[in-house]
Amino acid sequence: MLQCMSLRIALLGLLTVSGPSSGYDLAKKFEKSVAHVWQAGHSQIYPELAKMTADGLLAVGAEGARGRKIYSVTPDGQAELRRWLLDHSPSTTTRSETALQSFLVPLLEPDEAVTVLRRMKTSAQAHLAELEELRAARNAIADPAGRWGMFGAYALDLGIRQTRGVMEWADDSIADVERRSGTA
Amino acid sequence: MLQCMSLRIALLGLLTVSGPSSGYDLAKKFEKSVAHVWQAGHSQIYPELAKMTADGLLAVGAEGARGRKIYSVTPDGQAELRRWLLDHSPSTTTRSETALQSFLVPLLEPDEAVTVLRRMKTSAQAHLAELEELRAARNAIADPAGRWGMFGAYALDLGIRQTRGVMEWADDSIADVERRSGTA
DNA sequence: GGTTGACATGTCACTCCTTACATGTCACCT
DNA sequence: AGGTGACATGTAAGGAGTGACATGTCAACC
Numbered sequence: 001m002l003q004c005m006s007l008r009i010a011l012l013g014l015l016t017v018s019g020p021s022s023g024y025d026l027a028k029k030f031e032k033s034v035a036h037v038w039q040a041g042h043s044q045i046y047p048e049l050a051k052m053t054a055d056g057l058l059a060v061g062a063e064g065a066r067g068r069k070i071y072s073v074t075p076d077g078q079a080e081l082r083r084w085l086l087d088h089s090p091s092t093t094t095r096s097e098t099a100l101q102s103f104l105v106p107l108l109e110p111d112e113a114v115t116v117l118r119r120m121k122t123s124a125q126a127h128l129a130e131l132e133e134l135r136a137a138r139n140a141i142a143d144p145a146g147r148w149g150m151f152g153a154y155a156l157d158l159g160i161r162q163t164r165g166v167m168e169w170a171d172d173s174i175a176d177v178e179r180r181s182g183t184a
Numbered sequence: 185m186l187q188c189m190s191l192r193i194a195l196l197g198l199l200t201v202s203g204p205s206s207g208y209d210l211a212k213k214f215e216k217s218v219a220h221v222w223q224a225g226h227s228q229i230y231p232e233l234a235k236m237t238a239d240g241l242l243a244v245g246a247e248g249a250r251g252r253k254i255y256s257v258t259p260d261g262q263a264e265l266r267r268w269l270l271d272h273s274p275s276t277t278t279r280s281e282t283a284l285q286s287f288l289v290p291l292l293e294p295d296e297a298v299t300v301l302r303r304m305k306t307s308a309q310a311h312l313a314e315l316e317e318l319r320a321a322r323n324a325i326a327d328p329a330g331r332w333g334m335f336g337a338y339a340l341d342l343g344i345r346q347t348r349g350v351m352e353w354a355d356d357s358i359a360d361v362e363r364r365s366g367t368a
Numbered sequence: 369g370g371t372t373g374a375c376a377t378g379t380c381a382c383t384c385c386t387t388a389c390a391t392g393t394c395a396c397c398t
Numbered sequence: 399a400g401g402t403g404a405c406a407t408g409t410a411a412g413g414a415g416t417g418a419c420a421t422g423t424c425a426a427c428c
Contacts, residue, residue, distance in 0.1 A: 004414070006284055013288040024376050037283035044415060046378060066376055066423045085292055085300060089307065090281030095385095097190055097274030099221035103339035104197040106332060108269055116269055123273065148290060150364075155287035158353045165349045169342045180334075188384070208406050228385060230408060250393045250406055279415095 005084060007048050010034045012057065012073060012081040017148045020061055020072040023049050033152050036131075036159060052077070098166070102173075110181030114174055121170035128163045131156060189268060191232050194218045196241065196257060196265040201332045204245055204256040207233050217336050220343060236261070282350070286357075294365030298358055305354035312347045315340060 014026060014034055021029070026049070027042040040048075049071055052058045057077035061070040073081075098120065105113045135156055143149050198210060198218055205213070210233070211226040224232075233255055236242045241261035245254040257265075282304065289297045319340055327333050 006279075006281055007414085009288070010284060013291060016291060022376075023378095027376095034284070034287060036278065037287050038279055039277045039415090041416070042376090043378080043380095043417075046376095050378095068376065081288070081291070085285060085288055086296060088281075088285075089303065090285055092282075092307075092311065093223045094220065095190075095222055095279070097272075098276075099339055099342065100190055100194060100218070101269060101272075101274055102342050103218060103221050103336050104193070104265070104269055105338055106334035106336075107197060107200060107265065112270060119273065123276075127276065150290035152287050152290075154289055154353075154357050154360075155283055157357070158283065158286050158350070161349045161353050162346055165345045166342070169338075169345050173338050173341070176338075191384085206406075207408095211406095223385090225386070226406090227387080227408080227410095230406095234408095252406065 005088075006038055007040055007044065008052055008057070009081060009084050010038045010040070011045065011048060011052065012077050013151075015058070015071060015073050016078070016081065017151045020070045022064065022068040022070055024068065026071070036152075037155055102169075105173075110177050113177050117170050117174045117177065121167055121174075124163050124166040124170065128160065128167065131160050131163060135160065189272075190222055191224055191228065192236060192241070193265060193268050194222045194224070195229065195232060195236065196261050197335075199242070199255060199257050200262070200265065201335045204254050206248065206252040206254055208252065210255070220336075221339055286353075289357075294361050297361050301354050301358045301361065305351055305358075308347050308350040308354065312344065312351065315344050315347060319344065 010030070011026065014029055015021060018026070018029060023042070023046050027045050030040065030045065049058065049069075053060055053071070057074060057080055058071045059074050061072060063069050101116065101120065105116055108116065138153065138156070144153070194214070195210065198213055199205060202210070202213060207226070207230050211229050214224065214229065233242060233253075237244055237255070241258060241264055242255045243258050245256060247253050285300065285304065289300055292300065322337065322340070328337070
């Protein structure tokens with residue numbers, strides 16, 4: 001089993017917090033939460049749930065209306081999740097189109113580079129607004145004292161900091177490009 | 185052509201800066217530079233170079249010793265790279281194991297969560313040291329006034345900021361977990 | 369009764385990426 | 399002459415991920 005695991009883990013975590021759920025519900029919740037850190041569509045989720053069931057990490061309860069299958073986490077599944085969190089040092093393999101653009105941007109003329117950097121800043125700004133709205137909604141509704149009250153909260157905080165970092169970086173890089181082209 | 189493109193673009197950029205190079209040389213340079221933002225092994229690079237040649241983005245010069253093929257960027261290749269940088273808004277699809285761990289960490293007991301967060305901080309620290317050494321080496325050697333002097337420099341700066349951000353986040357999150365478990 | 373649209377689950381084809389395997393060249397050492 | 403090891407280029411098998419397609423249920427509305 002040298003596979004990536006991450007989708008499995010994400011689903012185990014989500015199912016732990018949600019309690020027994022159907023694939024459809026999981027896919028919807030996934031989209032609104034875990035997808036910020038690990039993307040997957042229903043066409044990947046349904047087969048993975050089936051495989052996880054076959055591997056004993058999940059159990060299928062009664063099938064509800066419209067053929068809904070209700071999954072829940074087995075003890076093996078809990079153990080798998082715990083083990084991954086405690087023992088697995090995450091692989092650092094990056095693959096970010098934004099970072100690639102930032103890498104290559106010096107290949108452009110200064111004014112073009114500034115345009116690209118400004119676009120990056122704008123989209124970071126939009127992303128930041130989205131994340132801060134999410135946090136505001138959390139603070140208004142969620143019960144942070146509950147058993148899983150902080151589920152996703154640290155990741156949200158991290159995302160906000162990283163996005164702010166991108167904005168600051170873009171500002172400084174724009175200034176740097178302009179300084180260099182001014183004195184050239 | 186709804187493909188990802190990113191590997192193509194990375195190779196075009198690297199080849200633009202390196203000047204005509206063999207696949208082997210590109211793979212080595214790739215590993216030391218672009219791989220920080222987009223990973224790929226030689227088994228992916230060789231076929232991609234062949235495809236890019238077939239698509240007219242690259243041209244093969246004389247074959248050197250030991251069957252070396254010397255690739256160079258064609259005008260079509262330059263245009264492709266420019267177009268991607270100027271017109272392509274990078275997809276925001278995240279997929280980070282670190283972020284996934286940060287997402288799920290509240291599922292653990294407080295002391296376990298602290299352990300995981302400390303590990304994340306340590307590895308961020310190591311990564312930061314690596315990046316700062318890279319920057320020091322750049323500053324000692326590189327000629328930032330040269331045509332491509334800043335190639336990769338903005339990405340390196342971004343990486344350093346992001347990694348510092350992770351460390352700060354880890355510190356604050358550890359403090360938060362400890363505060364919550366103390367008052368619970 | 370029929371249409372619409374949200375609910376619900378899946379498959380298929382294709383691209384992307386990783387690991388391991390396979391092949392052959394050339395310089396240098398003994 | 400033979401061995402070693404860096405150089406150099408590839409292929410193959412399989413897992414991961416994407417987008418489009420396919421199928422069927424059920425409630426509500428007209």
